[in-house]
Amino acid sequence: MFEAYKLSEISEMKKIQLKGKDFLQLSDFSTEEILYMLDVAQELKVLQKQGKPQPHLSGRVLGMIFEKSSTRTRVSFEVGMLQLGGHGIFLSSKDIQLGRGESISDTAKVLSRYVDGIMIRTFSHDSVEELAEHATVPVINGLTDLQHPAQVLADLLTILEHKGKFAGLKLCYIGDGNNNMAHSLMEGAAKVGMDISIASPTGYLPNGKITEKAIKAGKLTGSAVMITNDPLEAIKDADVIVTDVWTSMGQEEESSLRLKAFQAYQVNKELCKYAKSDFIFMHCLPAHRGEEVTEEIIDGPHSVVFDEAENRLHAQKAILKLLLA
Numbered sequence: 001m002f003e004a005y006k007l008s009e010i011s012e013m014k015k016i017q018l019k020g021k022d023f024l025q026l027s028d029f030s031t032e033e034i035l036y037m038l039d040v041a042q043e044l045k046v047l048q049k050q051g052k053p054q055p056h057l058s059g060r061v062l063g064m065i066f067e068k069s070s071t072r073t074r075v076s077f078e079v080g081m082l083q084l085g086g087h088g089i090f091l092s093s094k095d096i097q098l099g100r101g102e103s104i105s106d107t108a109k110v111l112s113r114y115v116d117g118i119m120i121r122t123f124s125h126d127s128v129e130e131l132a133e134h135a136t137v138p139v140i141n142g143l144t145d146l147q148h149p150a151q152v153l154a155d156l157l158t159i160l161e162h163k164g165k166f167a168g169l170k171l172c173y174i175g176d177g178n179n180n181m182a183h184s185l186m187e188g189a190a191k192v193g194m195d196i197s198i199a200s201p202t203g204y205l206p207n208g209k210i211t212e213k214a215i216k217a218g219k220l221t222g223s224a225v226m227i228t229n230d231p232l233e234a235i236k237d238a239d240v241i242v243t244d245v246w247t248s249m250g251q252e253e254e255s256s257l258r259l260k261a262f263q264a265y266q267v268n269k270e271l272c273k274y275a276k277s278d279f280i281f282m283h284c285l286p287a288h289r290g291e292e293v294t295e296e297i298i299d300g301p302h303s304v305v306f307d308e309a310e311n312r313l314h315a316q317k318a319i320l321k322l323l324l325a
């Protein structure tokens, strides 16, 4: 049972060995492994704040392939590598041969001869799986259409910092249930024993297979997974409220359709009245104020979105240290 673990004890779990593994989705990891990553992230964050050196990846290089735009992911991975004594190389798919049709498998094999790890942000989740299959170095998912696990590891770290626990908490996600954030949050919450409720309109409900897997994982940790069309039902007594853009990268042509479909799914003051009075509000950013969330909420006292953004750096440094060092 999750309650049996105290985060301070996780650092004793030195037998957890993640070196050489890929980081593609949270469902690939055990509860203990995820808690261990969070523990290492907290340690690295303290060291960073104290200005202490963390040369765990001295001389190591991370190749960072981007097929989509990014502010946080690009900067936090690059800065993270630097703070760990290594280096990150930004590889825009517009500039490398992958963008001109070189195969994923050849790209994986070639990059593996130069770098110690590959981070990729792309469209199809299958591309990341294929890259990982052919690379001989760890592959890290920096967002696909299906998953955004690095973001959710940072989100879990943020929840832990603000709430001090996972068990007994209810996370509510309102909006597009069929996107990368909803899927990774569902996997992450189920693994750490936090209840999760997702409210989305019909046609935008989460992927069935991911939902089934999360329900199964939740049974082991005591996490309830609830999917509904009703935002009021989902947000009732929530400790953590999360939303994301209604139109994700690559869906721009559907944006006017989506704008209509999600009208009743805006996180605003009225809706948040149904949550616990000390709820925190999270958003992976970038946000569209006035669409998925009002300014009043995202810029208000319950919002922790900039702590969340900062934690991308610390959570990813833990991933990098554990996989690459």
Ligand code: CP
Pocket: 069, 070, 071, 072, 073, 074, 143, 151, 284, 285, 286
């Ligand atoms: N949250 C997130 O992944 O942000 P970027 O798209 O800026 O990397």
Ligand code: NVA
Pocket: 143, 179, 180, 181, 244, 245, 247, 248, 249, 284, 285, 286
């Ligand atoms: N769901 C969003 C997340 C951005 C970080 C997208 O894929 O565009």
